[in-house]
Amino acid sequence: MNQLTPLDRDLWGGAPLTDAEFREIAAMLHQEARISLAPQKATLVRSRLSRRLREKELKNFGDYILLVRRDANERRQMIELLTTNHTHFFREQHHFNHLRNEMMPLWRGRSMREPVRIWSAASSSGEEVYTIAMTLLGQDLREAQWARGAGVQLFATDISEEMVSAVRKAEYPKGHLEQIPQPWRKLWAKETRDGFAIAPEARNLVTASQLNLFERWPWRHSFDAIFCRNVMIYFNEEAKAELEMRLVAQLVPGGALYIGHSERLVSKAKDFMIPCGHTMYRKPETMR
Ligand SMILES: C[S@@+](CC[C@H](N)C(=O)[O-])C[C@H]1O[C@@H](n2cnc3c(N)ncnc32)[C@H](O)[C@@H]1O
Incomplete structure (x- = not known):
């Protein structure tokens, strides 16, 4: 079931991300990088990947998932987009x-x-x-x-x-x-x-x-x-x-x-x- 309300869609534009699609993306990320995504990260996943959907002229996350499944380069690109790279000099x-x-x-x-x-x-x-x-x-x-x-x-x-x-x-x-x-x-x-x-x-x-x-x-x-x-x-x-x-x-x-x-x-x-x-x-x- 889609977690997004119509208001979310208006605010965001772009394709909605269903629970099932989020789980699928999370499973692929776990398989590739062992990164675990909690369900609360759905909004983050959607916002980070939406631009990629537009770049690839894909209408929805279902098509994006099909692409990522068959294309190793796209999987690498997905990892690039979903990893958090925050760091700084002399941290800790x-x-x-x-x-x-x-x-x-x-x-x-x-x-x-x-x-x-x-x-x-x-x-x-x-x-x-x-x-x-x-x-x-x-x-x-x-x-x-x-x-x-x-x-x-x-x-x-x-x-x-x-x-x-x-x-x-x-x-x-x-x-x-x-x-x-x-x-x-x-x-x-x-x-x-x-x-x-x-x-x-x-x-x-x-x-x-x-x-x-x-x-x-x-x-x-x-x-x-x-x-x-x-x-x-x-x-x-x-x-x-x-x-x-x-x-x-x-x-x-x-x-x-x-x-x-x-x-x-x-x-x-x-x-x-x-x-x-x-x-x-x-x-x-x-x-x-
Ligand atoms: C938050 S940064 C930490 C950077 C630095 N170690 C620090 O503490 O400031 C986390 C980094 O881990 C990398 N990363 C995530 N999963 C990884 C994996 N399975 N193997 C190698 N690097 C990974 C990400 O690409 C990201 O650059």
Whole structure:
């Protein structure tokens, strides 16, 4: 049955979305990205997909669903439209303080032969991974030598191709500059005509690629730290538990896991990971 009242239709224009169509779209999104959509998200789904219907000159969501079912590119496009990419620089600053004060001293002796590797899983447009880069490069140019010497490698992945392109571009609007505190801003953000670009020293540490967290991971190495923040909220308990165990397995002994401010570990990882502050954990040194 259609949830929309005639008033909704007048306000919105465009095709209505029935409950059955919403469920179908939600099922496809879950199958592709393991994202769970609560029924309250129907209005959001309708508003985000309506433009796509118009672009494809489709009259109703039934036809859109048929198209998405048979066309892998359209399915990818649907994921682009239904994922939430909100992020900002230095989001949840206490994670970066921990990285800097507790983890970096442990990595002092590291070199190119034994690089420090950090993964921003579900990186969105790159603000997270560039905050990690700036944190490691530090607050003066001399200190920054360390990151080069330690062969720091930062990996940013996201299911969205558009977000991965944004990470590679590393350019942001002027208004976002004040999210970066001084002295990092002065050192690692370079003003451009339209906004600012991340300095090459930080950009060169980062490799960005498209990755669905529920597909096979390409990694041939473990990570010293993983940031998997503000994405698990979109998954159900079963998916969260599966992902958590894989993330822990991908950490070196002693490695750090940072999760989002409203997230909690739900799997048996919460029994053995060592909490080291709000939404931060270390893998026990004794655990391989
Ligand atoms: C809200 S942003 C979080 C960005 C950043 N981690 C932060 O905390 O600021 C969530 C990101 O997760 C990505 N995402 C959602 N489902 C995913 C999946 N199954 N695999 C990989 N990335 C996914 C979305 O594309 C989006 O960019």
